[in-house]
Amino acid sequence: MQDQPFPSEIIAAVAEFLRTTVAPKSDPLLAFQAKVAANALEMARRQLEQAPAADAAELERLTRILGHGGDPHALNTELAARIASGDLDLASPGLADHLWATTLAKLAVDQPTYAAYRVALAEHGPGAGGANNKITEE
Amino acid sequence: MEADVTKPSLEADLERGLSSVAGKIAAGASGISGLRRLSGGASQELWRFDLTEGETRTPMILRRAPGGDRVSETAAGLEIEAALIQAADRIGVPVPPVRYVLSPKDGLGRGFVMGFVEGETLGGRIVKGEAFAEVRPRLARQCGEILARIHTLDPADFPTLKRSTPAELLAQWLGAYRATEWPRPVFELAFRWLERNCPPPPTQPRLVHGDFRNGNLMFGPGGVRAVLDWELAHVGDPMEDLGWICVNSWRFGMVHKPVGGFGDLGDLFAGYEAAGGPPVNRAAAKWWEVFGSMRWGVMCSGMSAAFRTVDPSVERAVIARRTSENELDLMRLLAD
Structure with missing residues (x-):
């Protein structure tokens, strides 16, 4: 067992340092780059925190849809090939839900402030009740 | 001169070269000053x-x-x-005026000099800024026009442009997706849909801007002031431009x-047809929007x-991780 503090805590501290200490003391270009670096670290932190549960859930869905287990890259490659061949499509049981869940899990790590993600999360995220729960964008 | 020695050599070279062609950029001009690189x-x-x-002093x-x-493989080339x-300027498209096209003997590389157009290109300010609140409802129609x-x-005037x-x-x-060698089931779904719904070759291929979108347009209080970034221009289906801006x-x-992020489809299409564009094929425009998200x-x-x-x-790493935004957009387009 490794010691404390945890990687995600250290990463958060470095991101905060870049944002609140380095950026204000830098010229505009370097300040911009420091903020980009802070955002990148935050992304890495979110992945460390969220990936174990999200990956396990994805693996479970893939196993159900494809009918067998395996490593995630191999299963995704197989799923991609079966969609490309027309063997699986959005009408296939579980596929649309799987793609929504997987895509939303990616956005939760990559870009949780992406406006279309917020809309999609309300419609297709955990707790969304399908069509009845659909919010309109207008 | 001592000041020149401390400058990066590229900047000093460009300054010297531009000074020597100043008279060609505008008759009577004697030199240049204040050269600085813009983000690009x-x-x-x-x-x-x-x-x-x-x-x-005239900004250029x-x-x-x-x-x-x-020059990248997809780019039309700076002279083109x-x-x-x-050519766009001559028919009333708002563009930055081209003042001088570099020639090899200028020793400045390939490129051209444009007049400076004052305006806003930051997309976020166009869609949300108070300064554009009044003109915003008119922008989609203007873009269509x-x-x-x-x-x-006339595509015939530009025979070297790519035709596809x-x-x-x-x-x-x-092919480009396959070359990334990373499985993306959502992209596969998009490619299947795009293949099944692919528009036929255009009966009358048009000159397509190729990158007409918020971010490549310069806006002022009256609306679009200049259409920028013509490097992806090609000849093809005109509906491509209508889809890409969406x-x-x-x-x-x-x-x-x-x-x-500023207007509605009805206004874009109405402006396009009212200004003499071919009848809008809404299904094709939608296809190009899906194609654009995939691309x-x-x-x-x-x-x-x-x-x-x-x-x-x-x-670069952060942009790579924006791929998932497009996967989400494709899901919203195809599976909502």
Whole structure:
């Protein structure tokens, strides 16, 4: 067992340092780059925190849809090939839900402030009740 | 001169070279001053400088191939780009006026000098800024009108521009996706849909801008002041331009405003047809929007390889991770 503090805590501290200490003391270009670096670290932190549960859930869905287990890259490659061949499509049981869940899990790590993600999360995220729960964008 | 010694050599070279062609940029101009590099992507170099004539200073922009002569495979080429802008200017498309096209003997590389146009290009400010609140409802129609005009440019005048059918472009981008060697079930779904719904080759191919979107347009209080970035111009289906400006990536958070985050489809299409464009094929425009999300997504995912080889910058890594935004947009387009 490794010691404390945890990687995600250290990463958060470095991101905060870049944002609140380095950026204000830098010229505009370097300040911009420091903020980009802070955002990148935050992304890495979110992945460390969220990936174990999200990956396990994805693996479970893939196993159900494809009918067998395996490593995630191999299963995704197989799923991609079966969609490309027309063997699986959005009408296939579980596929649309799987793609929504997987895509939303990616956005939760990559870009949780992406406006279309917020809309999609309300419609297709955990707790969304399908069509009845659909919010309109207008 | 001592001051020149301390300057980066590229800047000093450009300053000398531009000074020597000042009289060709504008008759009577005697030199240049205040040269500085503007932020620009890897596919372009943008410089700002002042043309001096006595006490008068006129701001100018130099657009140059990166490193002077590198031109990407998809780009039309700087000389063609200048010719396109000049042709567009003649038929009333708002563009920065081309003042001078570099010639090899100028020793400045490939590129051209444009007059400086004052305006806003930051997409977020266009879609949300108070300064554009009044004009915003008119922008989509204006974009339609401008595109209709661009599409009247005669492809025969630009024989070296790339000519592709929708099916050829689709095959090309499928290849680019496969080359990333990373499985993306959502992209596969998009490619299947795009293949099944692919428009036929256009009966009358038009000159297509290729990158007409919020971010490549300069806006002022009266609306569109200049159409920028002509480097992806080609000949093909005019509906491509109508779809590309609707891609969610260029809505800057205003997801319910399909045209650039500032307007509605009805206004874009009405402006296009009223200004003499061919009848809008809504299904084809939608196809090009899906194609656009896929294309930008494949480009983002390609950044991963670039990050690991030629450009290990944080920015590059972060753009690679924006691929998922396009996967989400494709899901919303195809599975909602």
